[in-house]
Structures are given as structure tokens and as C-alpha cells.
Amino acid sequence: MKYVDExxxxxxxxxxxxxxxxxxxxxxxxxFMEFCGGHTHAISRxxxxxxxxxxxxxxxxxxxxxxxxxxxxxxxxIRLARSPAVTLCTYADMMRVxxxxxxxxxxxxxxGADIRMIYSSLDAVRIAEAEPGREVVFFAIGFETTxxxxxxxxxxxxxxxxxxxxxxxxHVLTPVAMRAILEAPAEPGAPPVAIDGxxxxxxxxxxxxxxxxHEFAETYRKPVVIAGFEPLDVMQxxxxxxxxxxxxxxxxxxxxxxxxxxxxxxxxxxxxxxxxAVREAFEWRGLGVxxxxxxxxxDAYADYDAERRFEIHTxxxxxxxxxxxxxxxxxxxxxxxxxxxxxxCTPETxxxxxxxxxxxxxxxxxxxxxxxxxxxxxx
Numbered sequence: 001m002k003y004v005d006e007x008x009x010x011x012x013x014x015x016x017x018x019x020x021x022x023x024x025x026x027x028x029x030x031x032f033m034e035f036c037g038g039h040t041h042a043i044s045r046x047x048x049x050x051x052x053x054x055x056x057x058x059x060x061x062x063x064x065x066x067x068x069x070x071x072x073x074x075x076x077x078i079r080l081a082r083s084p085a086v087t088l089c090t091y092a093d094m095m096r097v098x099x100x101x102x103x104x105x106x107x108x109x110x111x112g113a114d115i116r117m118i119y120s121s122l123d124a125v126r127i128a129e130a131e132p133g134r135e136v137v138f139f140a141i142g143f144e145t146t147x148x149x150x151x152x153x154x155x156x157x158x159x160x161x162x163x164x165x166x167x168x169x170x171h172v173l174t175p176v177a178m179r180a181i182l183e184a185p186a187e188p189g190a191p192p193v194a195i196d197g198x199x200x201x202x203x204x205x206x207x208x209x210x211x212x213x214h215e216f217a218e219t220y221r222k223p224v225v226i227a228g229f230e231p232l233d234v235m236q237x238x239x240x241x242x243x244x245x246x247x248x249x250x251x252x253x254x255x256x257x258x259x260x261x262x263x264x265x266x267x268x269x270x271x272x273x274x275x276x277a278v279r280e281a282f283e284w285r286g287l288g289v290x291x292x293x294x295x296x297x298x299d300a301y302a303d304y305d306a307e308r309r310f311e312i313h314t315x316x317x318x319x320x321x322x323x324x325x326x327x328x329x330x331x332x333x334x335x336x337x338x339x340x341x342x343x344x345c346t347p348e349t350x351x352x353x354x355x356x357x358x359x360x361x362x363x364x365x366x367x368x369x370x371x372x373x374x375x376x377x378x379x
Contacts, residue, residue: 007230016235017051030056036201037064037359038229044364046231062329065142066093066357070283071317074099081113089124090139093357100317121153128165141170145203148268151275168306175212176293193331197241200226209264217250228256286329325352335362
């Protein structure tokens, strides 16, 4: 574990924090958005925000794949799972995400629906092969990181001649969501979200590389630094962003050189381009309907598309009006600013998606208790 421990060295973290504090310009403020749930988790777990100078603020973006899926798509999955012939396969985090009217996949399973928690997309293929009498649907979610495994599962099902396997596709695209954040109109009575730069996602970037972020540097003049998940990765990325802002540069830099390349994973890109097409539009929790922001199966694979096989037509459903998950995902509020946070909404009793997933901002803040010291000082 020495290799990982080197990226968690407390003394070195303090030295980087001292360097950040020395290089920030006192007369100005800095606001950087991390666009990855893993980064949000690291920031809370290691107390990174507590080590930053007062004028530097981290904003949590919509980088949690479980959190951004809208209520209507959760309702679709619940309705699908209730079909007597269907076995719905999903990752564990999706089980407790609230749908409308208090529903969830976990409650549907308790009521008798055949819902299986899986660890891999290929687990769904194995279930379809072992149970030919069942219609096995893989509830596919996530950013570019989890899209290739879905494509691999589809290829495996085709190779095995499985006619009882289909995919309910909910894969979404990171760069489009980043653009939507920057282009979001000002909300009545609220100042716009000021973002000086992005801490770019790690796992996503191993797949798509660096090129998709250049538009943010060139068109929007927002620097992007792709960072790893360890605390020193994140702190070094913040320092790199500070230096870009101070020198009025807007470039795409790669801090995570041990895993991310400029081109990304070309094999995965080719595979995904073969299997998936871009949807005209897709609804995100917090961002609303965003054009060209998600993927669907290409027409050549229509026989494996659960939306076509089961004639799924998503109906919009509103989030719990007391839950601030949508505002948190837009970077407009912090978890502790939600009146449900830490009261009726905890990881044991989540009222919103941001408290369900381990990558959600609310779950990260609650699990590591970073908000409690601030609450104590304010009281």
C-alpha cells in the first residue's frame, strides 16, 4: 500500500495547502467545481476544504451518476420491474433512490418484484443465460465510465444468442452537462453560479481523454485540470487551477498522468460509438432537459432496447419539494443548506438521491461530518 499512502501523506498535504494559501490573491475569490462524485467524496473524507484559504471555495457539481437520474426514469424502472415476466438487474445504489409517491426499487422488491442487485453488467447476461424463461433487463446508468461495460454486456448477449436480454439505457455525457452548468440562465433572486475552473473527472477521462474539455478552455475561458481521487491529487489540481487563474490562462491540464492520456481509451470509444447513438434530449435531475446529453442504443440493436421492447414512455415527475438535491447538483446550494439534511434525511432514511449514493454530496458530507464543526461554531 506504499504507493497509495504516498498520495495521502499528511505533511505533504499541509505543504501543498501552504503553497495554495501563499499563491491565492487576497483581493479576489476563487470558485472551482469538482465534476466527479469521487472527488466530492475525497474532499469530505480528507477535510480538504478545511485546509483551503478563506477565499477559495469548492462547488459540488452533478458528477454522481445515481444522483442525476430524474424521478421519471426511476418510476419507469419500478413499473418495468413490476411486470410479472421481468427480472430487473441493477447496481445496489439504485435500489433506494426515491421515485414519485414514496416508491423505490427496494420497496418494489419487498412487494414481490424480481429485482436483482449485481456487481457487473455481465452478471445480468449470466442471469439471462441461466433463466431463459425470464425477460432480463439491465438498468444501465452512469457517465462515460460505465458505458463500455454496458456495450460489452450487449456484445456478450448477442454472442450467446440471448433473446431474453435487454438494456434500459440511461447513460449520460459529462462534457454536455458541464456546458449546461456554464450556460444555465440566472435564477430569479439568485446570483449566477460563479465558476473559475473545473477539477476534471478521473474515471471518465480515462475513457474520453482530454480533447472533450478543450471547448471549456477555448470557448468559455474556464481552465480544467483532470485529477486523481487521492487527497494529494485533488490538492495539486486545485493548486494548478489557482496558478492558471492567477496568470489568466485557460488550459486543459492533466494532473492524473498515471491513468489518463490525451487520447483516452480508443478501444472503448470505438466500441461505444458502434453500440450507442446520442439522444435528441434527456432529462437530468437539477439540470432539466438537456439536448444531446445522453445515449440510446442504435437502431441496429433495437431488439435489445428495453424502451422499445416494453414501450417505455417516460413521464416527468417532480422531486420532493422539500429536498434541495436539484439545487445542490447545480452548485447553487450546499448539503447543509437543505432543511431535511441530517434531520429526516440521512443515509439510513434518504429523502433524495444525493443522500443515497456514496458519491452523492449529501452522503459524503454526512458520512464524514464536515458540516458539524461549522454548525457548532455558528451556534
